[in-house]
Amino acid sequence: MKKETFISINVESKNVLNLGMLSRKTKYGIKALTYLARQEDQVPTSIATIAESEKIPHKFLEAILLELRKNSILGSRKGKGGGYYLMQLPEKIRMSTVHRILEGPIAMLPCVSLNFYEKCEDCVDEDACSVNKLMIQVRDNTLAILENQTLHDLI
Amino acid sequence: MKKETFISINVESKNVLNLGMLSRKTKYGIKALTYLARQEDQVPTSIATIAESEKIPHKFLEAILLELRKNSILGSRKGKGGGYYLMQLPEKIRMSTVHRILEGPIAMLPCVSLNFYEKCEDCVDEDACSVNKLMIQVRDNTLAILENQTLHDLI
DNA sequence: TAATTACTCTACTAACCCTATAGGGTAAAA
DNA sequence: TTTTACCCTATAGGGTTAGTAGAGTAATTA
Numbered sequence: 001m002k003k004e005t006f007i008s009i010n011v012e013s014k015n016v017l018n019l020g021m022l023s024r025k026t027k028y029g030i031k032a033l034t035y036l037a038r039q040e041d042q043v044p045t046s047i048a049t050i051a052e053s054e055k056i057p058h059k060f061l062e063a064i065l066l067e068l069r070k071n072s073i074l075g076s077r078k079g080k081g082g083g084y085y086l087m088q089l090p091e092k093i094r095m096s097t098v099h100r101i102l103e104g105p106i107a108m109l110p111c112v113s114l115n116f117y118e119k120c121e122d123c124v125d126e127d128a129c130s131v132n133k134l135m136i137q138v139r140d141n142t143l144a145i146l147e148n149q150t151l152h153d154l155i
Numbered sequence: 156m157k158k159e160t161f162i163s164i165n166v167e168s169k170n171v172l173n174l175g176m177l178s179r180k181t182k183y184g185i186k187a188l189t190y191l192a193r194q195e196d197q198v199p200t201s202i203a204t205i206a207e208s209e210k211i212p213h214k215f216l217e218a219i220l221l222e223l224r225k226n227s228i229l230g231s232r233k234g235k236g237g238g239y240y241l242m243q244l245p246e247k248i249r250m251s252t253v254h255r256i257l258e259g260p261i262a263m264l265p266c267v268s269l270n271f272y273e274k275c276e277d278c279v280d281e282d283a284c285s286v287n288k289l290m291i292q293v294r295d296n297t298l299a300i301l302e303n304q305t306l307h308d309l310i
Numbered sequence: 311t312a313a314t315t316a317c318t319c320t321a322c323t324a325a326c327c328c329t330a331t332a333g334g335g336t337a338a339a340a
Numbered sequence: 341t342t343t344t345a346c347c348c349t350a351t352a353g354g355g356t357t358a359g360t361a362g363a364g365t366a367a368t369t370a
Contacts, residue, residue, distance in 0.1 A: 021176050022263040024329065027286050034285040046345065055277040060330055066347070079338035080344045095289060108177040122210040130189040130309035131182050134250060137304070141296040149292070154285035179358065201316065215359055221318070234367035235315045 026102040028056045029064045030154070033073070033098065037090040037151045044076065044083030064102065071101045090155065096146035106146060107139045114143075181257040183211045184219045185309075188228070188253065192245040192306045199231065199238030219257065226256045245310065251301035261301060262294045269298075 031054045036045060047065060051058045065084050068074045075087045086093070099106055100115070110118035111126060112135045123129050186209045191200060202220060206213045220239050223229045230242045241248070254261055255270075265273035266281060267290045278284050 022286075022290065023327095027264070030286045030289065031284075044345095048345085057330060059332080062346080063330095063348095069346095076346065077338080078336085078344080078346050080340060082338075082345055084346090109182070129186075130306075131177075131185045133309050134185065134300075134304060135177065137300050138297055141300060142293055145289075145292050145296060149289060154288050178356095199316095203316085212359060214361080217317080218319095218359095224317095231317065232367080233315080233317050233365085235369055237316050237367075239317090 023103060025060075025064055026099065028054070028061060029068060029102045030095075030098060031056065032061060032065060033068070033086070033093070033151055034154055036074075036084065036086050037093075037155055042085055044081065044085045046083040049083070067101060068098075071097075073098065073101070086151075090152035091150050093151040094147055095149045095151070095154075096143060098151075099146055106143050108135050112136045112139050114139075178258060180215075180219055181254065183209070183216060184223060184257045185250075185253060186211065187216060187220060188223070188241070188248070188306055189309055191229075191239065191241050192248075192310055197240055199236065199240045201238040204238070222256060223253075226252075228253065228256070241306075245307035246305050248306040249302055250304045250306070250309075251298065253306075254301055261298050263290050267291045267294050269294075 032050050035050050035054055039045060047058060047062050050056065050065075051061045065074060065076075069076050069084065072087055073093060074084045076082065076084050096106065105113045105116045107113035107116070109120075109131065110116060111120045111123065111129075111132055119126070120129075120132075123132070126132055187205050190205050190209055194200060202213060202217055205211065205220075206216045220229060220231075224231050224239065227242055228248060229239045231237065231239050251261065260268045260271045262268035262271070264275075264286065265271060266275045266278065266284075266287055274281070275284075275287075278287070281287055
């Protein structure tokens with residue numbers, strides 16, 4: 001479709017070790033949620049079980065699941081046989097919600113954020129700002145995807 | 156169009172000071188490029204001029220423009236009356252190129268990157284990975300926008 | 311040729327966030 | 341009452357970002 005023109009970019013400009021922009025926290029969180037969504041019987045699943053299956057550091061996962069629970073995505077049961085479980089059907093859990101909880105605002109810049117809008121201190125005229133103009137498009141598209149996709153769609 | 160459901164998110168979960176995911180470097184870079192694109196006469200523009208107009212720290216901008224020059228987006232002329240200028244027409248400069256130079260890979264994860272692909276060490280089956288599945292969609296969309304938009308479109 | 315101007319490069323620092331770990335406390339089930 | 345597993349706080353290392361400092365070099369103009 002589109003012709004790929006070769007672009008020469010100085011490799012030195014970007015660290016290879018950079019894992020990209022999605023944090024491990026969010027990545028682990030989504031993985032854990034899909035793991036739970038895949039369970040047919042809705043008995044609680046322990047942190048340890050998820051951690052082992054998905055190769056997620058136990059204590060780190062603990063913090064992530066706790067955050068999801070505080071935001072009503074997950075429920076938990078203590079004691080023997082306890083663990084975490086989904087509070088809603090996978091079809092009802094939108095990825096935009098998950099993203100906002102674990103990763104933060106979906107917008108790449110505060111000045112294009114719907115929920116966390118903030119004016120750039122250096123921006124004279126926002127309507128004339130090229131960065132704003134570009135990032136609004138990116139946000140709209142990303143948001144559309146994340147709102148549309150549910151946990152169920154990812155299984 | 157879409158019904159906005161209220162979502163309660165614990166604010167504590169995310170630092171408000173977080174400027175979002177787009178670095179200042181890229182933001183400044185795009186602003187500087189659009190500044191140059193807006194000049195009708197194509198005489199070189201000095202760093203100082205751009206820095207003042209766009210409220211960008213002088214030395215920081217210096218480094219950014221230098222990087223753009225190394226990647227053939229900009230040219231420069233030394234001495235009195237010197238400065239930076241675009242090497243191509245604004246219509247020819249795609250934002251995907253600029254993004255890759257200043258910000259790095261467009262993909263949110265190495266495992267969904269076209270140019271900098273890398274397998275996740277913890278991923279057993281990539282085709283079954285929910286995170287991968289989701290982020291591929293985001294990447295495709297973002298990439299489409301950034302490839303389509305040129306410097307000229309942002310003026 | 312001299313002086314000026316502005317680019318070029320290296321090094322450095324403070325601040326911040328991400329990731330991960332440690333260790334204990336508490337609630338609930340058996 | 342013992343076990344299990346959630347709950348919470350604190351902390352630390354590593355890495356990146358944002359910004360500063362200062363000296364060096366090349367080219368233009370007079």
